[in-house]
Amino acid sequence: MLNVIVTDPPRADLAEVDKLAGYGVATVHEAIGRSGYLGPQLRPNQQGTRIAGTALTVLCWPGDNLMIHAAVEQARPGDIIVITTTSPNGDGAFGELLATSLVSRGVRGLVMGAGLRDTQELRDMGFPAWTAHVSAQGTVKETPGSVNVPVTLGGQLIRPGDAIVADDDGVVVVPAAWAEKTLAAARAREANEGDKRAKLASGVLGLDMYKMREPLEKAGLKYID
């Protein structure tokens, strides 16, 4: 494995990515065919924030944040930095100073498999983060990794430039080439949901709305007094 920094990979269209931020993670995940969710271990450091952006990917060694420093130079406005490690590690690889540096380059937030520190300071400065760990444990800056290569996080493949959407439910990745059709599907889904919501609120049953009674009966379900 050669250690590389890819300097300007193609990114999803930012205008479309911005529109994706209008839809929640659950909706976008359904819109791309129930895929792309980065799993429940990525928890928000704040409550009530939803963002979207393009992935600036970083691959670090465990307990080593050298490549995050190297990645800052590659950041473009609209990016979300996505950091993973070559093996599972929860040490505090990211804090307020790195966030300050990224904000100066227009980065919108952080998604990371490692540990976050300065959690209160990051909330105070309004830099949103979704991470698998919170930890004050310090890291070294010794071993090179890569920037803007494909990485996996939470069982998903993330390519540099892919669209990322994050909110209180977690994080979802949308392949850059799918951004447009995902947006269309999310719009359609949300329109449809408004109608469903009104029906359900009025007392219509999902059993009837989704026509589930017949398949349940066929599957042998019995009602007992």
Place this chain on the structure above:
Amino acid sequence: MLNVIVTDPPRADLAEVDKLAGYGVATVHEAIGRSGYLGPQLRPNQQGTRIAGTALTVLCWPGDNLMIHAAVEQARPGDIIVITTTSPNGDGAFGELLATSLVSRGVRGLVMGAGLRDTQELRDMGFPAWTAHVSAQGTVKETPGSVNVPVTLGGQLIRPGDAIVADDDGVVVVPAAWAEKTLAAARAREANEGDKRAKLASGVLGLDMYKMREPLEKAGLKYID
């Protein structure tokens, strides 16, 4: 295992259940003889809410929320829906649309071993939830399970109609037949605690109040300067 829906099981007396909501989970757990706690993995989706209600139980297959839809029809005002899966699963089986449907039938909240999504929306609409997981991962609607059968969750047996109390400390189940005596015991305990609290606040030591000095000495405890 036959898949069944029991249509109108007896429930704990709702007037008594409502009074149980005046006591915290820890107090109720102690009042029924230090039992019934559903364990630390069930975490609240909101902060500072305490509810009580009668259990509407649902047994689903992993990654499948079909039976939650079927359960809505069985809901009665005052119910808390209690959802578990036939094997451990954290997928996002429950979100805002199901909550909307349940609210229209008077359901007070959710207790679930699976994953919650639309977490911010649920906080916004004031639908309280205690779940073992948060996840946007979508589920299918394919395999029947059961509604209003006894289930286990967090090492406790929960029968349909049992009383459920939930707050920031977690969730406790009170067998329907014990609701009255539990209420009496909780009252007695809380009265007693007020007295203890005042003594402890004034500097009286638990060592003296609980008469622990003698047993500690008998057990061989030594004081060393």
Place this chain on the structure above:
Amino acid sequence: MLNVIVTDPPRADLAEVDKLAGYGVATVHEAIGRSGYLGPQLRPNQQGTRIAGTALTVLCWPGDNLMIHAAVEQARPGDIIVITTTSPNGDGAFGELLATSLVSRGVRGLVMGAGLRDTQELRDMGFPAWTAHVSAQGTVKETPGSVNVPVTLGGQLIRPGDAIVADDDGVVVVPAAWAEKTLAAARAREANEGDKRAKLASGVLGLDMYKMREPLEKAGLKYID
């Protein structure tokens, strides 16, 4: 293992400990040479609180809070009670009554490997706590342990009287004898960080500020268009 209570162990200088509270856990951890962090499993029960104090250590048996009661008598103003168990256990060993008792003796907060209950009441009364578990599960008061002996928690050795600092990033222990030099190092670090922060905010890259370009090149890192 003899069960003992050490009645008045030497403590870190409280004036210095108070000053340590001006620095975050991450800063203090770095200031003592990147050590002393009690790990990510100790999570705060509240948000935005930072405290420092001297360790009042307690060693309990699993599911048994007898020694916490015995420890109250040993508390001195400025202490933080640090509770661990002889084997891993998450039961709810600590709640509002014990907190009331400790507050009356000037204790500033709780750090505990076991479970916390009455979480909302503790937030209401302003008693800060960092614990590995939240649980309403009750404990017994049967088996003696020790008070003010060295304990381990989160992979760290904590001696009675050591300085403890805790905030939203977790908890760090500073050996009592190191309090003064740690304070000096934290001061120096924070001064230095202010300078770095300003540079990074203005767009200076960490790659340049930390002089990382040459070692990265030596390590074989390649840039690819």
Place this chain on the structure above:
Amino acid sequence: MLNVIVTDPPRADLAEVDKLAGYGVATVHEAIGRSGYLGPQLRPNQQGTRIAGTALTVLCWPGDNLMIHAAVEQARPGDIIVITTTSPNGDGAFGELLATSLVSRGVRGLVMGAGLRDTQELRDMGFPAWTAHVSAQGTVKETPGSVNVPVTLGGQLIRPGDAIVADDDGVVVVPAAWAEKTLAAARAREANEGDKRAKLASGVLGLDMYKMREPLEKAGLKYID
């Protein structure tokens, strides 16, 4: 919760239970409608052993094996002792001396949510055990619990006298009243499996044998070169 010992609960018919031992855990689990499996956390202390017996249930406090001693007197030949704790605990509650005592009363093995010690000695004496933990950590004998009451373990309800089957795949519980019909279903399933095995070994595809091609096509599955 009253602490009780039920002295001679009804048990599943031992002749039928003995016959169940001829079928593996996976087969029995399927035969009772895909239920009763105690989950993957119960691992065998030995390899290649399969047993069946009637459940002698024990409920202990964490880190306390008092009730296992009390349970020995209730043991009958053909029993399997099933031990759980009121909250999760992995301490070494069971070892060679307790096994010696149980063997003298005809007990066939151990299923336990807590920790096992003397693991090599137990293998040497041929006493089979399935436990969630291995631990040398000692326990106390202080707090009473119950014997021969319903318990939950691995998400299953186990009543005293239920049939237990255990092998390298784990442990399954069969309600005492279902032993006969489960045996019949297991026999039918195994006969059927022999036929399937021969077909599959000869190259027949499950796709054809289970008639899956049509539903897969209907569900929209596509084949791509």
Place this chain on the structure above:
Amino acid sequence: MLNVIVTDPPRADLAEVDKLAGYGVATVHEAIGRSGYLGPQLRPNQQGTRIAGTALTVLCWPGDNLMIHAAVEQARPGDIIVITTTSPNGDGAFGELLATSLVSRGVRGLVMGAGLRDTQELRDMGFPAWTAHVSAQGTVKETPGSVNVPVTLGGQLIRPGDAIVADDDGVVVVPAAWAEKTLAAARAREANEGDKRAKLASGVLGLDMYKMREPLEKAGLKYID
């Protein structure tokens, strides 16, 4: 996400793959630049077996083994079946009958993120398996997924046809296009290791052999009597 079966993807050269089986997982992992390891959660069901083969990938829904049946038809001699699920799930998706079917088509073994059952039967028939879980819990056959698409398992991307090597240390994936150069690097590494082993066995220190004394001194390491 369209559900697809790719019918005959290119595979790594089987002659080279066969030679890779002569090297252990740790050696191959180092030979491809310290990458490709599928992580510690994949444990062998047997001891002392090492295999290599080409990946036949399968993506299933949790608790559903429908696509494993569909994958059998796509198996070619020399394949290792690699099964993952759309969200984490440990249910017993694979047992003896599926193994029988795969053996009839020349498949060499199993790598799976889900649960294994019939563990003893699989050892008896000599079908090697590496899985994240052991479980007798049955699965349904309801929801389509995909066969021979890229999947992630243990943080690695696995493409159909990639080379897989597995032994008691776990599992490593080698991209199909890298098989030849990986083989060369593994050979070189092993030759080198024989030489090192002899030196170390004779008492030469790694400190000297790897020339570590100088960098350690530079890094400030002190020797203390």
Place this chain on the structure above:
Amino acid sequence: MLNVIVTDPPRADLAEVDKLAGYGVATVHEAIGRSGYLGPQLRPNQQGTRIAGTALTVLCWPGDNLMIHAAVEQARPGDIIVITTTSPNGDGAFGELLATSLVSRGVRGLVMGAGLRDTQELRDMGFPAWTAHVSAQGTVKETPGSVNVPVTLGGQLIRPGDAIVADDDGVVVVPAAWAEKTLAAARAREANEGDKRAKLASGVLGLDMYKMREPLEKAGLKYID
């Protein structure tokens, strides 16, 4: 934290340590007052081996085995190498080459919080190991730590030169100064156990032998037909 290597710390008397190997981990743990057990996460790489030795302690950075190489030079015949990391890490820091080097210096085995690789080779060469993880994931050799300083592992403090006993139940540490009295207590305990074993095998109940009937009755235990 200064990085240091302590070159020849005092060790427990090897003649006494050798005698400790005649007693199991569970017995030694009880003999020192139910303390010193390193917990269930340290699992043996082999079955049926029991060793004792003196601790050669190593503190590494996560994903970095540099200090293990530095520790070899400090090894003395009779040592057991005890390796921990500054934060939790399961990477494969130790394999066959390091074992070869240690064997040449008379080291008896390995106890480690990180990951083991070459597991089959280590079994073949008869080098026993107890580790928290098995992993082929490679480590770097970059960051200095310490050798022969006090470390914590599994919640226990281990000083260089302490006695270590390990078998299939796990690992226990005995402070060097306690070796002699621990040996005496283990002898007494084992003698006593032989007597108990004979009684229990003959059908005497623990309830009577340990005189538990009266305290159980006092605690309110009821017998129910």
